[in-house]
Amino acid sequence: MTATAAPAVLDRDGLNALVAALVAQGRTVIGPTVRDGAVGLAELASADELPYGWGVELDAGRYRLVRREDGAAFAHSAGPQSWKSYLHPSRERLWSADRTSEAEIAYTAHEPEAPSYAFLGVRPCDLRAIAIQDRVLTGGRYADDGYGKRRRTALLIAAECTEPGATCFCVSTGGGPSADPGYDLALTEIVDEEGHRFLVRVGSDEGAELLERTPHRTADPVTQQTARAAVDAARDRMGRALPPVDLRSLMGASLDAERWDDVAARCLTCGNCTMVCPTCFCTTTEEITDLTGDHTERWQRWDSCFDLDFSYLHGGPVRSSARSRYRQWLTHKLSTWHDQFGTTGCVGCGRCVTWCPAGIDITEEVAALDAERAALGTETD
Amino acid sequence: MAPTLAVFKLASCDGCQLTLLDCEDELLALAGEVEIAHFLEASSAVAPGPYDLSLVEGSVTTAADAERVRAIRAASRHLVTIGACATAGGIQALRNFADVDEYRRVVYAHPEYVETLATSTPVSAHVDVDFELRGCPIDKRQLIEVITAFLVGRKPDIPDHSVCFECKRRGTVCVTVAHGTPCLGPVTHAGCGALCPAYHRGCFGCFGPSGSVNLPALIPLLRRDSLDEDDVERFLHTFNAAAFEKVEKVEKVEKELAT
Numbered sequence: 066m067t068a069t070a071a072p073a074v075l076d077r078d079g080l081n082a083l084v085a086a087l088v089a090q091g092r093t094v095i096g097p098t099v100r101d102g103a104v105g106l107a108e109l110a111s112a113d114e115l116p117y118g119w120g121v122e123l124d125a126g127r128y129r130l131v132r133r134e135d136g137a138a139f140a141h142s143a144g145p146q147s148w149k150s151y152l153h154p155s156r157e158r159l160w161s162a163d164r165t166s167e168a169e170i171a172y173t174a175h176e177p178e179a180p181s182y183a184f185l186g187v188r189p190c191d192l193r194a195i196a197i198q199d200r201v202l203t204g205g206r207y208a209d210d211g212y213g214k215r216r217r218t219a220l221l222i223a224a225e226c227t228e229p230g231a232t233c234f235c236v237s238t239g240g241g242p243s244a245d246p247g248y249d250l251a252l253t254e255i256v257d258e259e260g261h262r263f264l265v266r267v268g269s270d271e272g273a274e275l276l277e278r279t280p281h282r283t284a285d286p287v288t289q290q291t292a293r294a295a296v297d298a299a300r301d302r303m304g305r306a307l308p309p310v311d312l313r314s315l316m317g318a319s320l321d322a323e324r325w326d327d328v329a330a331r332c333l334t335c336g337n338c339t340m341v342c343p344t345c346f347c348t349t350t351e352e353i354t355d356l357t358g359d360h361t362e363r364w365q366r367w368d369s370c371f372d373l374d375f376s377y378l379h380g381g382p383v384r385s386s387a388r389s390r391y392r393q394w395l396t397h398k399l400s401t402w403h404d405q406f407g408t409t410g411c412v413g414c415g416r417c418v419t420w421c422p423a424g425i426d427i428t429e430e431v432a433a434l435d436a437e438r439a440a441l442g443t444e445t446d
Numbered sequence: 447m448a449p450t451l452a453v454f455k456l457a458s459c460d461g462c463q464l465t466l467l468d469c470e471d472e473l474l475a476l477a478g479e480v481e482i483a484h485f486l487e488a489s490s491a492v493a494p495g496p497y498d499l500s501l502v503e504g505s506v507t508t509a510a511d512a513e514r515v516r517a518i519r520a521a522s523r524h525l526v527t528i529g530a531c532a533t534a535g536g537i538q539a540l541r542n543f544a545d546v547d548e549y550r551r552v553v554y555a556h557p558e559y560v561e562t563l564a565t566s567t568p569v570s571a572h573v574d575v576d577f578e579l580r581g582c583p584i585d586k587r588q589l590i591e592v593i594t595a596f597l598v599g600r601k602p603d604i605p606d607h608s609v610c611f612e613c614k615r616r617g618t619v620c621v622t623v624a625h626g627t628p629c630l631g632p633v634t635h636a637g638c639g640a641l642c643p644a645y646h647r648g649c650f651g652c653f654g655p656s657g658s659v660n661l662p663a664l665i666p667l668l669r670r671d672s673l674d675e676d677d678v679e680r681f682l683h684t685f686n687a688a689a690f691e692k693v694e695k696v697e698k699v700e701k702e703l704a705t
């Protein structure tokens with residue numbers, strides 16, 4: 066195993082060569098790029114398309130691109146979509162069936178589309194989110210073949226965070242701005258008087274091979290220290306934090322909290338938070354027939370617990386109020402996820418905070434629930 | 447014998463029934479599955495009812511149409527209303543909030559020739575409706591889906607959630623969050639495929655309210671995104687004005703009941 070290969074340094078040309086090598090291998094390279102006024106994910110033909118010189122200004126319900134003097138490529142935080150758009154796409158055909166005669170139906174299982182992806186610039190929170198979706202979608206009895214197939218071939222190049230956003234709170238979910246194992250390569254971007262460069266750490270054999278084929282130099286101690294220091298400093302610059310309490314017991318104690326009414330009055334039940342969340346995995350299936358009725362297809366598409374149909378049983382939805390739907394989302398993320406999958410469902414990427422049109426902030430809601438429980442505690446004491 | 451399809455029009459612009467003619471790729475297949483018995487926009491040859499599936503466009507604005515829609519219902523096994531006029535009263539329901547006589551005087555040189563009701567109402571206010579397909583105009587894909595579903599006797603796959611769902615599934619950057627553009631998407635029924643945000647415009651609600659609307663939460667956001675009170679009113683008073691108004695009233699009553 067060469068995964069312990071020594072850290073290396075790439076300059077911008079080196080990063081270009083890395084992407085070129087991936088493209089030459091026939092990989093579909095996905096990475097951050099500026100599109101429609103945001104740093105979103107898209108297929109990259111070259112590293113020149115990275116958002117060099119762009120940063121972001123974030124708040125609850127607000128996202129703005131801003132110019133950066135230093136020309137950094139990875140100085141933005143989690144954007145409008147996550148990697149699940151590629152690994153667990155919003156719509157996927159599962160199978161189709163055709164009536165071939167009066168008595169017979171031919172069934173076709175559809176091979177999932179699985180381009181050989183290389184993801185460039187995966188944030189540490191998103192790396193954790195992918196690990197969470199791995200447990201959800203490839204573990205257990207009901208594995209998602211399409212996800213599994215795409216995931217197995219995907220190459221992950223992480224980009225550690227030195228510039229956390231104002232809606233980031235990964236540290237308080239047990240993570241942090243440095244990349245945990247699971248990546249093939251991990252980059253740390255540095256721009257200083259020594260120049261614009263990327264420290265590269267190797268996490269897998271495949272990553273080591275890729276690095277070998279890319280012009281690089283062995284990392285000097287100063288670059289390594291600078292990179293470490295920048296990532297460490299980022300730990301202390303989180304824009305937000307969840308309260309440092311046992312969230313599972315807080316959620317358990319908060320089922321009847323008044324705060325749910327308060328947030329329900331502001332919540333549009335629009336579902337944006339679940340769609341942008343890199344761990345939310347829920348889907349629904351729909352059967353589609355054609356006009357002749359001789360051809361039918363089954364499609365899987367993203368669903369959300371904010372959708373009334375999501376909890377529709379015979380006669381109506383179980384969670385008809387906004388209160389019950391918001392509570393489902395928060396309780397699942399922070400509490401029942403542990404029961405189901407053994408971890409939290411929130412990696413603190415801040416997307417649900419930024420991309421909620423109403424600016425509802427999960428850290429603020431949790432803090433309010435905590436305060437309500439504390440107030441009740443003093444009453445009963 | 448093939449099931450019969452009929453298309454009727456009340457007060458409307460014809461745009462929704464044109465959507466049917468616009469289904470160029472599917473028209474041949476459709477003609478193979480149904481007998482088009484009554485569709486004046488396409489052919490003046492009409493066959494008498496009863497019809498298996500009637501599509502009704504337009505709102506009820508005259509006493510004569512109120513009668514006619516009852517006759518259509520009586521002649522139809524399934525009745526599906528298509529478009530904002532038929533499902534919500536349409537833009538012409540603006541009269542519901544005004545003095546219809548005054549409108550008549552302002553618009554027509556000889557108002558005495560115009561006979562009209564004081565309100566424009568959806569078909570469902572007059573007769574039972576089997577399905578309401580929204581939009582101004584309706585979406586082609588959704589129309590074919592509804593017809594297909596009725597032909598095989600299944601529930602149409604027409605979700606009741608908001609336009610935001612479609613925006614996110616399509617990967618559009620939210621115009622409200624990224625650009626501060628006022629958008630009715632969070633309260634609007636999906637169906638268009640989130641067309642406007644994909645072209646950097648806010649949704650203007652042409653599919654009417656979704657199945658889960660919270661207007662009191664949205665209105666302060668529209669104000670935040672620089673609409674004044676009149677703008678907000680104008681924004682909500684278009685093709686589905688009466689439907690949004692109804693939601694607002696229901697929300698008010700619910701709030702009063704809760705307190």
Ligand code: SF4
Nearest residue numbers: 342411412414415417
């Ligand atoms: S709940 Fe919010 S902050 Fe947590 S992972 Fe999902 S989108 Fe990110």
Ligand code: SF4
Nearest residue numbers: 345346347370394397
């Ligand atoms: S929070 Fe809602 S949408 Fe997300 S995984 Fe849980 S139930 Fe599904």
Ligand code: SF4
Nearest residue numbers: 332333335336338421
């Ligand atoms: S919390 Fe925000 S994004 Fe989520 S459903 Fe409510 S309004 Fe929409």
Ligand code: SF4
Nearest residue numbers: 610613620621629631
């Ligand atoms: S652009 Fe409008 S419809 Fe799309 S997610 Fe934002 S608020 Fe919703």
